[in-house]
Amino acid sequence: MATEPSHRRGKAVDEKILGAVIDVIEASGTLAIKVDQVAAVAGVNKTTIYRKFPTRDELVLTAILAQAETVIPIPDTGSLRDDLTAIARMVREVVTSPLGRALLSASAESPQLAELRPEYWGARFAVAAEVIERAVRSGECKPPEDPALLIELMVAPIHFRASQVGGEITDTFIELQVDRLMQALT
């Protein structure tokens, strides 16, 4: 039987490289990383990287996509308001962390990432909207027209403030967003 051709050392090295990319991005806080740095951190020769990833951009892109597959846990506190607050706070964690900021800025510059955005965010919103649908089933609130849209509108101000306006994203600010969503549900 053909046992997976050509992956003798390959697979593990791939992961080491992509992991190193994320590490370097996290450490430097920017996507403008050097391939040599990645090679050093991964403990791998530069040539090996270029054999697997044709260009630096593709290397970074692949690492980001791999990272994006990380599953976000969906909270279930029993209370809709608490679930939404938990989601909003997780979003704040991401958009204020150096790695998160770097990754989010990526979609602006990469046309390839731009194509994947709708699907990516659609999936995220759908998952988060699950807490709303759960509350609807338990009779905690009335069924909204478009749960995913409500989530989008809740997190939008958090993203906007983090990426553009600047200034702190306080607990009060987060509660304001949760309140607005709760109001739309009652």
Added chain:
Amino acid sequence: MATEPSHRRGKAVDEKILGAVIDVIEASGTLAIKVDQVAAVAGVNKTTIYRKFPTRDELVLTAILAQAETVIPIPDTGSLRDDLTAIARMVREVVTSPLGRALLSASAESPQLAELRPEYWGARFAVAAEVIERAVRSGECKPPEDPALLIELMVAPIHFRASQVGGEITDTFIELQVDRLMQALT
């Protein structure tokens, strides 16, 4: 009297260069422009650019700041709702244009721009909030707690969808944001 030392050809050339930077950014849709391109477009030698702007980053930064000083007209239709709609539509124009997208993505990568963000957006929101305060004075609506914050919350979903989520920003979507703001005022 000392007649402005050292600006014989200087001033006009500065503007030609900065204008060329914007042109190249607009044409390429990215901030990753080449100094040689700018020199060619401006009809100026590369050395001249480097004499006025120490680094490429500073060149781009200066051009962006100059561009940012562009005054946005504040609408006055007589109706608060129409004013807000006009503002929201102007925001959509900016965030969906290649130049606007490129400029907005800048703040993510430049620490210097990051410092200026709060002041910049504060000013923009204050100007836009004027339409609310005008409506308050005319008795069209009740006085809100923080008009600038309301504007921020109105435009946040537009920015978020343009920069991250992707997908179209329809008139319906814009009206939804205006409606939400109007509801907060009544």
Added chain:
DNA sequence: CTTCTAATGCAACACAAAGTTGCAATGGAT
């Protein structure tokens, strides 16, 4: 009109980082 000087042009350079190439070394499968 002449002169003086700062601003510009020009060409050659140093440097950094991306990406390439040919060959040697090596580790795992059979």
Added chain:
DNA sequence: ATCCATTGCAACTTTGTGTTGCATTAGAAG
């Protein structure tokens, strides 16, 4: 034990940033 794909290594090309020395030129002042 053998084989071959994977990796390491070193030298190279290319592109773009930023610098330097010197020649030109535009314009201000006399």
